[in-house]
Amino acid sequence: MLKKSWQGKQLKIAGVIAFGLLATACSQTRPELAASANGSVAAGTSQDFVVNVGDRIYFLNDQTALSGEARMVLDKQAMWLNNYGAYTVTIEGHADERGTRQYNIALGARRAAATKDYLVSRGVSPSRIKTISYGKERPVAVCNAESCWSQNRRAVTVLNGAGS
């Protein structure tokens, strides 16, 4: 499922390259993903983490429970972080726009906390993990549909220095 969505993004990138499409489309692709289109990602880099591990998990509406899929991603994240012990991370918790501001700030914090707790349970030292909530303030998808809102209800594990 998650693989699929990554493939989707890669296809979009391919499209951008092939047709030289609009700048707006370009701005939605991230440089570390573009690199993956070449298949040349060095192990232990932030590109490696984003492309081969997956930096984000998704939540159901108004939920903070980790799905089976989310746990699989976090298992891989924990393994990777345990391999590359020099990295510290910031987990960003986010909510979709269909809630009120203050509650969403707390909801994003809960999602980040749930993500952190899981990584800690898989052996990542809590001292390496910071959390921050952006509530509904930082959507990645902007359409007026569940297909976008579901992408925004997320927790993103950001390698420090790597940017999100």
Added chain:
Amino acid sequence: MSKAFSLIKAQSSKRLFYKMRCFAGGALALLASSFVTQPAFALLELDITQGNVQPMPIALPFLAGVGTQTGMAEDISNVIWADLQRSGLFAPIDRQAYIQKGMNANSMPRFGDWRTIGSQALVSGSIVAQPDGQIKAEFRLWDVFAGQQLIGQQFFTRPDNWRRLAHIIADSIYQRLTGEKGYFDTRIVFIDETGPKDKRRKRLAIMDQDGANVRYLTRGDNLVLTPRFSPVRQEVTYMSYQGQNPQVYLFNIETGQREMLGHFPGMTFAPRFSPDGQSVIMSLQQGSNANLFLMDLRSRRTTRLTNTPAIDTSPSFSPDGRQVVFESDRGGTQQLYVMNSDGSNAHRISFGPGRYSTPVWSPRGDLIAFTKVNQGRFMIGVMRPDGKGERILTEGYHNEGPAWAPNGRVLIFFRDTPGEKGGPKVWTVDLTGYNERELQTPGFASDPAWSPVLE
């Protein structure tokens, strides 16, 4: 900017108030004496206790400019007009219909002429340049049917305060005719939003209550949210992500000084002043839980008010400072709770279908406004502090975050529109649910909060 504000303050504290006998002029002196012998009238007053108020027809001829900058008297007149009209309680009559022309502060109205065009109230006056560079405003409010003067006032101020002068006059008219305090000489603090939806730049901004004089208080480098006005000082509390460390801040509008409030072991958010302005109540996030804390601004001591494994947020004091309303999901979904201000006796007050959030206690004490979300619809409503008497004032795709005008008569909130091009705008609505109006802002705008009436 800080200078301008303090000057305005100084000026308005020197506000002079004269009864009509202060005005020279034969006709008016005559009228003054006639007061004595007149029988008691049921003087003009607008009944605004009913749901759907019939706006009062009022005549607002241009104030006469005497030696003032071209257009200033007209501009002041137009701001008074716009204030009264936007309140929804007054229907200013088109100036072309006026029969008696050339009114000024010393004109005796020909009441028959004003009755003929259907006006119930009339405002006349002058703006007169003073030798010291100030301007003098004289105005009178007349009851057209009784043929009586209701108000005669004089103000002195600097010409660049002309908008405030207009709002002060409009407040005076509003208060005399409705029996409620005016709210035109106030400001709105809000979040200005620019840029695409997935890269919004948010700035703390302030404007006059009618949308004029927008100024930006932060540059947009940091995400800022939920500003709230101090009830007693030119001070705002808000949340900022400065240094990627989301915390509650204080901002002094007069000095431009900014400071983080306290050093909490986690994110602080959803701040609001206590009614005496001496404390800030807010949420502290620790792990999965958000609880309510009170910080005394003088001693900087903090007191924990709630201790639950839940999201307790959006606290708002009752105007007497004895109770706090807040939202909590301790029962499973977002609902409204009221507790004593020491944290005791928390009890749920919202029981309708859907989720309730962002409660805010009316400055009159009798109502709590809130955001309600039900089946994908976002509404602004009010209920009594015991949870009874719920009324929805507006409903749609996304309405959020009500705040009260200082007289408890009008609510301001933001309305978001869907999709990539969508964004929030600020709206006002009368407590009755009528007179919903967009407040024009330069860009998208959210999280509005009202200042107290300026002093």
